[in-house]
Amino acid sequence: MLTRLAIPTHEELYRVEDRESGLRGFIALHSTRLGPAAGGLRMRVYDGDDAAIEDVLNLSRGMSYKNAAAGLPLGGGKAVIMGDPAADKTSGLLRAMGRAINALQGRYWTAEDMGMSPEDMAEIARETRFVAGLDSGRHASGDPxxxxxxxxxxxxxxxxxxxxxxxxxxxxxxxxxxxxxxxxxxxxxxxxxxxxxxxxxxxxxxxxxxxxxxxxxxxxxxxxxxxxxxxxxxxxxxxxxxxxxxxxxxxxxxxxxxxxxxxxxxxxxxxxxxxxxxxxxxxxxxGGIINVAAEILQIDDRAPWVEERLTAxxxxxxxxxxxxxxxxxxxxxxxxxxxxxxxxxxxx
Ligand code: NAD
The missing domain is CATH 3.40.50.720 (NAD(P)-binding Rossmann-like Domain)
Incomplete structure (x- = not known):
């Protein structure tokens, strides 16, 4: 279900597949030098595997830059699901993605991106704790x-x-x-x-x-x-x-x-x-990733923590x-x- 692909520009790239739910997607970890790779999960229709791979590689690299620029102890990662969010998204598909993320044991943290909602993140959270952008829970960060x-x-x-x-x-x-x-x-x-x-x-x-x-x-x-x-x-x-x-x-x-x-x-x-x-x-x-980072890093007193980073x-x-x-x-x-x-x- 999780197949590692060789890639010279990124630390790790995986193909994610689950026959039962129809899940097809990719997870890319561009860099974990500053901390666990963090970046959202996107669902959209792609013109084939190559287009999805190109997107996940570009987006995960972008997250390394964004997280570093925000002064966060987080690396860059991203995940994509190939499919129409309005027609193809099911609980089974999201949970299969959750299991794939869980298998990476915290080297990648996901959150909401295009085609995803806080409810979808809650579904993924049934399979893994390495998910942020939740609406409820002790460190939930909600809408960034x-x-x-x-x-x-x-x-x-x-x-x-x-x-x-x-x-x-x-x-x-x-x-x-x-x-x-x-x-x-x-x-x-x-x-x-x-x-x-x-x-x-x-x-x-x-x-x-x-x-x-x-x-x-x-x-x-x-x-x-x-x-x-x-x-x-x-x-x-x-x-x-x-x-x-x-x-x-x-x-x-x-x-x-x-x-x-x-x-x-x-x-x-x-x-x-x-x-x-x-x-x-x-x-x-x-600012959005700073808000999400407070959840990933489980910051108890989030308001001053976020404020300090926005000022920086x-x-x-x-x-x-x-x-x-x-x-x-x-x-x-x-x-x-x-x-x-x-x-x-x-x-x-
Ligand atoms: P959104 O989907 O809520 O809003 C985007 C809006 O742009 C929609 O109202 C849409 O109708 C409009 N739009 C689309 N194409 C347009 C066009 N050609 N001309 C004028 N309007 C057009 O998205 P959002 O969450 O507000 O994010 C906006 C942008 O900021 C996106 O590029 C997103 O990736 C980026 N971003 C968002 C966050 C966040 O916290 N939401 C964080 C970082 C970056």
Whole structure:
């Protein structure tokens, strides 16, 4: 059921199969140098094994960077289930995945990701204790989105200090793309900070709800990246910063929650050349994993623990931005370098 596959770039990669429930998926542990590999479980339809493997390898590597950037004693891992969450998800399938995770004896901790819910995590928890993102239990961390939004908001303040000379966001015009779990909470924080908001979502009901709640301006979702604002906050999908969108961006700074905002290796440099400050996504959106980490590490007094790490994350962002400015390079490059140095320096 759990078959180890050879992979040079990652510590461990497994194929997970269970004939009875129809489970097909993969678990990847990119690095356990800083601690047990932690990262969510994603369920979606893939165009075959190769596509699923590529996704789990990229995502688990990304988690190593995100956990290190958040200053957590956790490595990077991820799991994927191949299938349609709406049609193929069953208790048997989730429990089979739980047994596979359990067999790794704590080297990998899972949590919620795309296609998964806290109820699904509870199902997995019937088979293993190496699962976080639960709704109930002594150390349950619940929905990470409000903490993710706080981290993004703090990062935005750090960026504003460099671009606009003040951390105060009052009167700043921010374009928020995606009004889901994180985007909505970010709008709330920005509204409280008296920022001006333009928003977009593919779901008209979410737009209507946000306009009603905060009296903001709705923008065509196809044009939100090009809105004439001070800050662009991508909080929806990955790959939004690409060769087509970058020339159209009019904001002076980009800071949002979405994972993998850059579509390719040249995008950070293209933004740098246009004089747009890009705040590395995996540093800005680390609040969610900090929230989950409190559950994995079984922190009893979670609120001050989380707060301390959010503050440290903001300081780290400021440090990255200062170094990037000093060297005249993209903050994305500095963030990658810092994390890679840390991962190499830490003894196994
Ligand atoms: P979500 O699914 O709750 O919300 C995403 C929203 O984006 C939805 O309302 C959807 O309709 C909208 N959307 C999708 N495509 C769009 C488009 N092209 N234009 C405009 N809107 C579009 O997701 P979420 O939990 O709010 O997460 C948002 C992003 O942040 C994702 O990329 C996620 O991976 C990342 N992230 C989330 C967390 C967290 O704590 N939830 C943590 C770290 C990173």
């Amino acid at each position: 989105s409000p903490v993710t939004a706080r981290g993004v908001f703090n990062a935005m303040r750090a960026g504003a200090a460099q671009v606009f000379g003040t951390t105060d966001l009052a009167g700043r015009h921010v374009a928020v793309q995606g009004l889901g779990h994180v985007g909505w909470h970010l709008c709330l924080l920005l509204h409280e900070a008296r920022a001006r908001l333009s928003v977009a979502d593919m779901d008209p009901a979410r737009v209507a709800g946000t306009v009603k709640e905060f009296g903001v301006t709705a923008v065509d979702p196809r044009a939100i990246h090009a809105a004439e604002t001070d800050i662009f906050a991508p909080c929806a999908i990955g790959g939004i910063l690409n060769p087509r969108s970058i020339p159209e961006i009019r904001a002076r700074m980009i800071c949002g929650a979405a994972n993998n905002q850059l579509s390719g290796s040249g995008d950070a440099q293209a933004l740098q050349e246009r004089g747009i400050l890009y705040l590395p996504d995996y540093v800005a959106n680390g 994350m903001q300081a780290r962002m400021t440090h990255i931005l200062t170094r990037a400015k000093g060297e005249g390079v993209s903050p994305a490059l500095i963030a990658d370098r810092m994390v890679e140095d840390e991962l190499l320096q830490t003894a196994v």
